[in-house]
Amino acid sequence: MTSYAYLLKFIVQEIPGLSISCTGGIYLPPFHLQEFCITPLLSKIDGFFRTELPRIITTSKLSWHYNLRCKTCYFANTCRKEAEGTIAMIPYLSYEKAKDLKTIIQDWKSGDEDADIEDLAKYLNDIDINDQHVNTNKVKQIVRYDKKLKTSPYLKVKPERAQVCI
Ligand code: SF4
Secondary structure, three states, X not given: OHHHHXXXXXHHOOOOOOOOOOEEEEEEOOOEXXXXXXXXXXXHHHHHHHHHHHHHHHOOOOOOOXXXXXXXXXXXXHHHHHOOOOHHHOXXXXXXXXXXXXXXXXXXXXXXOOOOHHHHHHHHHHOOOOOOOHHHXXXXXXXXXXXXXXXXXXXXXXXXXXXXXX
16 A cells, blocks of 8 residues: 555656545444555655665576565475475575575585585585584574574475465
């Protein structure tokens, strides 16, 4: 709704006497109008249209992460299939943690290819479990590394369980 108001504001800016209200509203059942102020969100929407969107459109390689928030997305089925073998196979992995994980594994391995679940398995095989380096600890924590098994239970997750969101 804020995007809609933002775009309408842009369209009518040169029409004298016409302005867009900063109050939005949603009708809740049965007939209750719930109003709210959209002003705090306008700067975020402005940042998205002026900075984020141009960056996304002009980037040749975009990183994406299939996650719980994808649940209602129209492309969820396609992305879930494409996510097989990637870090997104780890259930309930947030975008932020996936980003950390990918960065750490990417730095550890050489090459330009994105870090995937196989790289993660190799990383876990390679690390010294007593290593207390901040990155190693972060990876162990994110993947719930099992010291006895010397692996992560997430590495055994079947594709259909990835992110368990559909
Ligand atoms: S399902 Fe795919 S397109 Fe939709 S939000 Fe998730 S990653 Fe993006």
